[in-house]
Amino acid sequence: SRVLRGRFMVSTNIGQPMLDLSRTASGGELSRIMLALKIHQRSLSGGTMVFDEIDSGIGGETAFQLSKRLKEISEHAQTIVVTHLHQVAARADNHYLVTKAVTGNTTLAGIMMLDERQRVMEIARMMGGSNPSPKVIEHARELLAGA
Structure with a gap:
């Protein structure tokens, strides 16, 4: 029997050469490549997709565009996204807060809808830290209303 081998080549930035994905892409880049493949595939007929910090290292308009693509996927499959970005969290149908607390040598995690x-x-x-101003709170309301 014959073994075929292939390489997945990618350029992660404009103007950079195509390089072997396994040697060049960070974890966040790999997650975003997976997202692009799933969007392109459009064959999501159920199941569950999990994206753990797919938005690592991005912000602003890029995060906004990513949030739109994740929302598209969620229309075809159950989608769980771990995020630290308000642009992504605001598009969720259900929002869960994960907390961690360290007691002695033990870390306890909790989750709340x-x-x-x-x-x-x-x-x-x-958006604004642990004590957000009234303006930041109003902006959060506007963001959620437009999501």
Whole structure:
């Protein structure tokens, strides 16, 4: 029997040469490449997609565009996204807050589904820190209303 081998080549930035994916792409880049493949495939007929910090290292308009693509995927498959970006979190149908607490040598994790008020405050916290101003809270409301 004959073994065929292939390489997946990618250029992660304009003007850079095509390089072997296994040697050049970071974890975040690999996640975004997977997202692009899934969008292109358009054969999502159910199942669950999990993206763990797919937005690592991006922000602004790029994060906004990523959030739109993730929302498209969620229309065809259950989609779970771990994010630290308000642009991505604001598009969720359901928003869960994951917390961690260290007690002694043990780390405990918790998860809680947020109601509408809690969600506004969490989006505001993601944008403006632990004590968001009234303007940041209003912006969070606007962001959620437009998502």
